[in-house]
Amino acid sequence: MPVLAKxxxxxxxxxxxxxxxxxxxxxxxxxxxxxxxxxxxxxxxLMPMAVSMALGLVGLYLLPTTLATxxxxxxxxxxxxxxxxxxxxxxxQLLLQLVMAVATAALLLxxxxxxxxxxxxxxxxxxxxxxxxxxxxxxxxxLIAALAPNGRAxxxxxxxxxxxxAYLGGLMQPVEHMPDILAVVGRYTPMGALRQSLHELWNGxxxxxxxxxxxxxxxVVLSLVAARSFRWE
Amino acid sequence: MAIIEVTELxxxxxxxxxxxxxxxxxxEGEVFGLLGPNGAGKTTAVxxxxxxxxxxxxxxxxxxxxxxxxxxxxxxxxxxxxxxxQLPENIKVWEALDLxxxxxxxxxxxxxxxxRWGLADKRGARFGKLSGGQKQRLFIALALVGDPRVAFLDxxxxxxxxxxxxATWELVKRVRAEGVTVVLVSHFMDEVEELCDRxxxxxxxxxxxxxxxxxxxxxxxxxYRMSFRLVDAGAPDPDxxxxxxxxxTSVSRTGxxxxxxxxxxxxxxxxxxxxxxxxxxxxLRIDKRTLDDAFVALTGRSLQA
Numbered sequence: 001m002p003v004l005a006k007x008x009x010x011x012x013x014x015x016x017x018x019x020x021x022x023x024x025x026x027x028x029x030x031x032x033x034x035x036x037x038x039x040x041x042x043x044x045x046l047m048p049m050a051v052s053m054a055l056g057l058v059g060l061y062l063l064p065t066t067l068a069t070x071x072x073x074x075x076x077x078x079x080x081x082x083x084x085x086x087x088x089x090x091x092x093q094l095l096l097q098l099v100m101a102v103a104t105a106a107l108l109l110x111x112x113x114x115x116x117x118x119x120x121x122x123x124x125x126x127x128x129x130x131x132x133x134x135x136x137x138x139x140x141x142x143l144i145a146a147l148a149p150n151g152r153a154x155x156x157x158x159x160x161x162x163x164x165x166a167y168l169g170g171l172m173q174p175v176e177h178m179p180d181i182l183a184v185v186g187r188y189t190p191m192g193a194l195r196q197s198l199h200e201l202w203n204g205x206x207x208x209x210x211x212x213x214x215x216x217x218x219x220v221v222l223s224l225v226a227a228r229s230f231r232w233e
Numbered sequence: 234m235a236i237i238e239v240t241e242l243x244x245x246x247x248x249x250x251x252x253x254x255x256x257x258x259x260x261e262g263e264v265f266g267l268l269g270p271n272g273a274g275k276t277t278a279v280x281x282x283x284x285x286x287x288x289x290x291x292x293x294x295x296x297x298x299x300x301x302x303x304x305x306x307x308x309x310x311x312x313x314x315x316x317x318x319q320l321p322e323n324i325k326v327w328e329a330l331d332l333x334x335x336x337x338x339x340x341x342x343x344x345x346x347x348x349r350w351g352l353a354d355k356r357g358a359r360f361g362k363l364s365g366g367q368k369q370r371l372f373i374a375l376a377l378v379g380d381p382r383v384a385f386l387d388x389x390x391x392x393x394x395x396x397x398x399x400a401t402w403e404l405v406k407r408v409r410a411e412g413v414t415v416v417l418v419s420h421f422m423d424e425v426e427e428l429c430d431r432x433x434x435x436x437x438x439x440x441x442x443x444x445x446x447x448x449x450x451x452x453x454x455x456x457y458r459m460s461f462r463l464v465d466a467g468a469p470d471p472d473x474x475x476x477x478x479x480x481x482t483s484v485s486r487t488g489x490x491x492x493x494x495x496x497x498x499x500x501x502x503x504x505x506x507x508x509x510x511x512x513x514x515x516x517l518r519i520d521k522r523t524l525d526d527a528f529v530a531l532t533g534r535s536l537q538a
Contacts (some may be wrong), residue, residue: 010332042392069321070321074315078315081313083283085305085338
């Protein structure tokens with residue numbers, strides 16, 4: 001088997017054995033099921049919230065914890081004295097985390113639209129928002145992975161960032177109920193922009209450019225900063 | 234032919250000089266030791282040879298290659314066990330070996346390595362569940378799975394219990410018997426004495442001595458002792474007989490036990506003299522000089538302190 005295929009195979013097995021990955025997949029689904037009993041066809045809050053939350057968990061929690069733990073344990077360093085560059089492992093991890101993001105979003109769509117009676121969003125618009133949102137969340141995760149000294153710190157940073165971002169993004173309560181100033185700030189956070197775009201999709205209207213641009217800017221800028229500050233050991 | 238050639242290596246971190254002109258060469262097939270206290274620069278020197286660090290100046294050639302610029306090419310022929318490195322907690326023993334084997338153009342059969350390193354019954358165990366000794370054996374197996382010509386082993390037995398250390402030493406001897414050149418970094422005297430053909434003693438970033446372990450010990454002109462029991466308790470005081478022999482510095486007697494202190498090869502002179510005078514002795518003891526004595530003599534302080 002070629003090296004990359006084998007690396008992907010082993011990393012997939014490791015991810016499946018990691019309880020954190022399973023939790024990230026199940027928590028948004030659980031929330032959707034708990035609150036989704038009374039979901040109506042015109043609901044524009046629950047599905048955007050669950051999808052934003054799911055992408056946030058993968059990007060802010062799963063991705064940085066895995067990468068920082070690998071660095072802390074010297075896994076990347078050990079690889080760099082073999083013919084295989086540790087960059088291969090990072091690539092495989094990013095792909096796997098993307099698969100996780102796809103899986104968790106697909107699960108929510110199947111359950112939400114298929115069983116709870118939520119409306120299906122336009123596929124092309126959803127694909128665009130999903131990709132931009134995932135890129136923005138992953139770039140925050142990469143920055144955490146670059147700056148955190150170890151896996152536990154990465155985990156802590158992720159959790160510490162998750163709740164304020166989720167609150168500002170309007171995931172905890174509808175934005176109409178938030179203080180104006182926080183709602184405005186929230187629009188410019190990655191999770192707020194993601195939720196807003198998803199909201200527009202489920203609302204059936206056109207996608208506003210501002211949240212899309214916000215997500216794209218986060219993705220590009222934070223990824224560049226992360227790449228510059230990433231240490232292999 | 235030298236398989237590793239290190240010349241005038243210098244490395245600074247900020248103002249702190251870690252390597253201050255380190256030179257040594259390692260011959261093919263030997264076990265070469267780098268001995269010294271923590272902070273002496275051993276690991277940095279080895280990391281320069283592994284291509285993990287770039288020296289400020291000086292040259293390193295391993296198998297004739299530059300470890301930094303030709304890292305990928307070199308890594309096909311070099312096996313490494315790094316200090317403080319772990320594997321993912323949930324990887325199974327066979328998965329790690331199988332994965333690492335796939336990294337190399339030419340690799341060894343990892344199933345055979347499992348048997349050889351006594352890990353066959355741990356094949357399906359997760360890394361996190363292994364004992365310290367088992368982890369260390371897995372690390373050695375991973376260092377060898379690419380069928381290397383040179384293996385770097387850094388602080389191999391730190392943190393292991395005495396039994397596991399002895400067992401690990403046997404493994405290193407086996408690696409050498411297979412024709413792999415071994416560079417062993419250690420701060421344990423007994424380990425180096427047991428395993429190494431030659432040793433470079435590092436202290437504060439410099440090589441202060443380079444010799445065989447026996448050569449280093451012989452080079453020390455420290456006083457040591459021998460003692461024996463006189464079979465005939467009524468024998469005359471041996472002071473007159475032994476006191477003037479070459480190398481002897483003092484002779485003392487408590488009851489029938491005589492203790493002689495001296496330098497150099499005074500033991501041969503003492504035993505020859507006793508035999509010539511037909512003095513029968515029993516329970517002969519010689520305090521073995523150790524590499525630790527050599528280290529104290531070279532650096533002015535003890536390694537174990």
